Amino acid sequence: MSKKIYDVSQKILSKNDIKANELRKKYKDLDLYVINMMSSPGSGKTTLLENFAINDYFKFAVIEGDLETNRDADRLIKRGINAYQITTGDACHLEASMIESAYDTLYSNGKLDDVDFLFIENVGNLVCPASYDLGSNINIVLLSTPEGDDKILKYPTMFMIADIILITKSDIMEYFDFSIENIKSHINKVNPKSKLFIINSKDKNTIKELANYLIWCKDNKITSNHNY
Ligand SMILES: Nc1nc2c(ncn2[C@@H]2O[C@H](COP(=O)(O)OP(=O)(O)OP(=O)(O)O)[C@@H](O)[C@H]2O)c(=O)[nH]1
Ligand SMILES: [Mg+2]
Numbered sequence: 685m686s687k688k689i690y691d692v693s694q695k696i697l698s699k700n701d702i703k704a705n706e707l708r709k710k711y712k713d714l715d716l717y718v719i720n721m722m723s724s725p726g727s728g729k730t731t732l733l734e735n736f737a738i739n740d741y742f743k744f745a746v747i748e749g750d751l752e753t754n755r756d757a758d759r760l761i762k763r764g765i766n767a768y769q770i771t772t773g774d775a776c777h778l779e780a781s782m783i784e785s786a787y788d789t790l791y792s793n794g795k796l797d798d799v800d801f802l803f804i805e806n807v808g809n810l811v812c813p814a815s816y817d818l819g820s821n822i823n824i825v826l827l828s829t830p831e832g833d834d835k836i837l838k839y840p841t842m843f844m845i846a847d848i849i850l851i852t853k854s855d856i857m858e859y860f861d862f863s864i865e866n867i868k869s870h871i872n873k874v875n876p877k878s879k880l881f882i883i884n885s886k887d888k889n890t891i892k893e894l895a896n897y898l899i900w901c902k903d904n905k906i907t908s909n910h911n912y
Contacts, residue, residue: 700816701912703780707819710787711802717902718802720818722842723826724835725808728852730756731885732826733803737763739888741895744801747786749778756805766795777812778804780819800902810835814842817912822847822901829853829862836870843871845910846878850894855884 757769
């Protein structure tokens with residue numbers, strides 16, 4: 685008896701890609717600049733968004749992704765940011781269909797009015813989110829110094845789809861033998877076109893420099909075209 689083998693992963697990805705293209709159109713219609721933030725759990729994604737809010741560099745909304753709890757959205761709502769929490773249960777990444785319903789809710793509640801940026805904080809995970817296009821203009825991948833300076837080489841797929849690589853928690857770098865020279869050499873091997881920023885939440889200037897670059901990206905309509 686002959687067996688038919690279906691490539692299921694290919695089918696799921698294609699469905700996601702179609703939805704991601706629909707999202708891209710929606711973002712464009714509202715002139716929203718959308719940034720997908722990805723990293724391991726605890727690298728500093730929400731802290732960075734809190735800092736953008738505290739310093740009021742630009743107007744933004746956030747779609748949060750976590751397995752459980754509304755904690756991250758609540759942190760941002762406390763700072764006056766329109767944030768919508770998706771809880772994925774046991775899914776280790778966000779998919780375009782999840783973003784679509786979050787986006788539609790934010791939109792129909794007027795939470796995207798007068799907003800220039802939409803940040804999507806993906807589920808903390810250095811592997812799965814890299815396979816799912818969410819229609820974003822650009823991707824930011826964060827790596828905090830306690831995680832170690834070998835992660836770009838060990839998890840290259842994630843760093844390959846990064847437009848911006850953020851080394852976070854630079855204030856505690858010295859305690860972890862974390863070498864920026866190693867990072868630069870690994871970026872050169874994996875994704876030399878990406879832009880590197882070294883930031884920490886205690887140094888406002890590092891956050892401001894990044895915020896200004898994001899404004900420049902939006903003004904210049906920088907949009908990446910990655911292979912997911
Ligand atoms: N020292 C130091 N700690 C930081 C910095 N940024 C974030 N943290 C701390 O790191 C911890 C995790 O930060 P979060 O912003 O919650 O990290 P996250 O990436 O949003 O985490 P998940 O949403 O769970 O994936 C918190 O205790 C922060 O206070 C930094 O620049 N320096
Ligand atoms: Mg978070």
